[in-house]
Amino acid sequence: MVDLLGVLAYAELSAFARMTEDATSLAPSLADRAALSELAVAEYGHFRLLRDQLTELGADPERAMAPFVDALDAWHTQTAPGDWLQALVKAYVGEGIAFDFYREAARRIDPPIAKLVDVVLADEGRSEFVVERVRAALEADPVATGRLALWARRLVGEALSQGQRVAAARPELARMLVEAGADDQAEISRMFARLTEAHGKRMTALGL
Amino acid sequence: MVDLLGVLAYAELSAFARMTEDATSLAPSLADRAALSELAVAEYGHFRLLRDQLTELGADPERAMAPFVDALDAWHTQTAPGDWLQALVKAYVGEGIAFDFYREAARRIDPPIAKLVDVVLADEGRSEFVVERVRAALEADPVATGRLALWARRLVGEALSQGQRVAAARPELARMLVEAGADDQAEISRMFARLTEAHGKRMTALGL
Numbered sequence: 001m002v003d004l005l006g007v008l009a010y011a012e013l014s015a016f017a018r019m020t021e022d023a024t025s026l027a028p029s030l031a032d033r034a035a036l037s038e039l040a041v042a043e044y045g046h047f048r049l050l051r052d053q054l055t056e057l058g059a060d061p062e063r064a065m066a067p068f069v070d071a072l073d074a075w076h077t078q079t080a081p082g083d084w085l086q087a088l089v090k091a092y093v094g095e096g097i098a099f100d101f102y103r104e105a106a107r108r109i110d111p112p113i114a115k116l117v118d119v120v121l122a123d124e125g126r127s128e129f130v131v132e133r134v135r136a137a138l139e140a141d142p143v144a145t146g147r148l149a150l151w152a153r154r155l156v157g158e159a160l161s162q163g164q165r166v167a168a169a170r171p172e173l174a175r176m177l178v179e180a181g182a183d184d185q186a187e188i189s190r191m192f193a194r195l196t197e198a199h200g201k202r203m204t205a206l207g208l
Numbered sequence: 209m210v211d212l213l214g215v216l217a218y219a220e221l222s223a224f225a226r227m228t229e230d231a232t233s234l235a236p237s238l239a240d241r242a243a244l245s246e247l248a249v250a251e252y253g254h255f256r257l258l259r260d261q262l263t264e265l266g267a268d269p270e271r272a273m274a275p276f277v278d279a280l281d282a283w284h285t286q287t288a289p290g291d292w293l294q295a296l297v298k299a300y301v302g303e304g305i306a307f308d309f310y311r312e313a314a315r316r317i318d319p320p321i322a323k324l325v326d327v328v329l330a331d332e333g334r335s336e337f338v339v340e341r342v343r344a345a346l347e348a349d350p351v352a353t354g355r356l357a358l359w360a361r362r363l364v365g366e367a368l369s370q371g372q373r374v375a376a377a378r379p380e381l382a383r384m385l386v387e388a389g390a391d392d393q394a395e396i397s398r399m400f401a402r403l404t405e406a407h408g409k410r411m412t413a414l415g416l
Contacts, residue, residue: 010238016245017232024225030218030270030277034259037224041252044245051242062238069238 003173004105005054005113006064007072007166011098012047013065014072016040022087032084035129039091046120053116067170071162078158085137085144086151089206092130093155096202099124100195104177134206149208156199160192211381212313213262213321214272215280215374219306220255221273222280224248230295240292243337247299254328261324275378279370286366293345293352294359297414300338301363304410307332308403312385342414357416364407368400 019040027033051061081087099121106117138145167174167188178187227248235241259269289295307329314325346353375382375396386395 013238013242013245017228020225020228020248021232024229030221030273034221034255034269037221037252038256040228041249044249047242048246061242065238 001113001176002054002057002059002064003067003170004176005050005057005059006061006066007068007173008098008101008105009047009050009054009061010065010068010072011101012043012050014069014076015094015098016043016047018076019043019087019091022081022090026081026084026087028084032133036087036091039095039126039130042123042126043095046123049116049119053113068166071166075158075162079155085134085148088130088134089148089152089208090155092127092134092202092206093152093199094159095124095127096199097156097159097195100198101177104191104194108176131205134208138207145208148206149203152199152203152206152208156196160196163192209317209321209384210262210265210267210272211275211378212317212384213258213265213267214269214274215276215381216306216309216313217255217258217262217269218273218276218280219309220251220258222277222284223302223306224251224255226284227251227295227299230289230298234289234292234295236292240341244295244299247303247334247338250331250334251303254331257324257327261321276374279374283366283370287363293342293356296338296342297356297360297416298363300335300342300410300414301360301407302367303332303335304407305364305367305403308406309385312399312402316384339413342416346415353416356414357411360407360411360414360416364404368404371400 017040019036023033023036023040027036054061054064079090081090102117102120106114134148138148174188178191225248228245231241231244231248235244262269262272287298289298310325310328314322342356346356382396386399
């Protein structure tokens with residue numbers, strides 16, 4: 001449980017930082033910059049909830065996050081967006097994967113985190129502005145579609161690869177996320193398959 | 209009025225971005241990183257208030273901020289902190305200068321902004337953690353005091369120089385901030401002197 005809250009907390013804290021950086025360096029206008037920053041600040045709000053929940057459980061948030069810093073930082077380094085559209089798609093895809101994990105977690109665990117998951121998932125609509133902007137950009141420049149679709153696949157590929165790395169290093173965490181009673185690699189793969197399917201639906205929403 | 213809200217809005221938005229970046233790249237621990245990120249998120253909250261106030265007044269927030277982007281970005285570029293202590297001092301000094309401006313503004317202008325100023329100034333205590341951390345660091349390493357004091361002087365020097373640049377380009381804004389009826393450079397200088405004095409008090413608080 002502490003592992004789960006720890007990985008989610010660092011995921012939110014690092015997403016907050018990278019989204020803010022992308023907003024600042026890549027947004028084509030101050031309004032776009034504010035829109036992506038707004039999303040980043042919502043991530044920070046989730047981080048705060050997770051950190052407080054860890055403290056409430058008597059855990060040290062810093063120690064709970066530490067095992068996941070390298071994998072998440074590696075994901076961000078390998079997926080640094082090169083332009084504004086890539087930044088938008090990354091925000092949307094990254095958020096989507098995080099929300100899927102919250103949902104997987106909520107299916108299996110205790111009430112304290114279930115309430116937290118509700119609060120976080122209430123923010124799911126926030127990234128809808130991304131869908132509008134990406135669709136508008138692709139209408140104006142259909143040639144960009146292939147390139148962005150490739151980018152989205154790379155995002156999820158790198159996420160799965162870091163996810164497998166974390167699952168291998170923290171088998172209890174992985175077991176917690178898969179169906180009760182299951183503890184083999186096949187079940188973990190099935191969970192990743194579910195996440196991949198959810199990702200596919202988001203790609204359709206983006207027009208990719 | 210739109211100029212005043214615009215400069216404050218961009219000051220908050222850019223402070224949010226830079227503080228987040230400094231927190232991410234310079235904090236020695238995840239707890240420190242969260243503490244400075246928390247301050248950054250509060251800045252974003254101020255930005256949101258200012259932007260909404262601009263919209264309420266019928267102004268375009270983006271256009272209101274645009275004239276001040278260069279001066280504030282220049283300040284941040286010239287004062288990129290080289291280490292964690294410099295980042296803390298910059299956050300404290302930068303916030304302090306901003307709060308002084310809010311107070312100067314509140315002394316002279318309309319009720320709508322006066323309420324906003326109250327909300328922003330209620331956050332003034334947030335940066336107190338900086339005072340504790342800087343004092344503790346200087347107790348552990350008194351030799352750093354001179355170097356940090358120099359850094360703080362550079363921060364305020366660069367701020368005054370960008371401030372003069374903005375005042376020269378937007379004389380109505382400058383006049384709005386100085387004593388009623390005054391419109392000469394001497395009055396503007398007196399305001400800067402007040403800001404400098406407030407800065408001195410903050411330096412004493414930091415032990416610099």
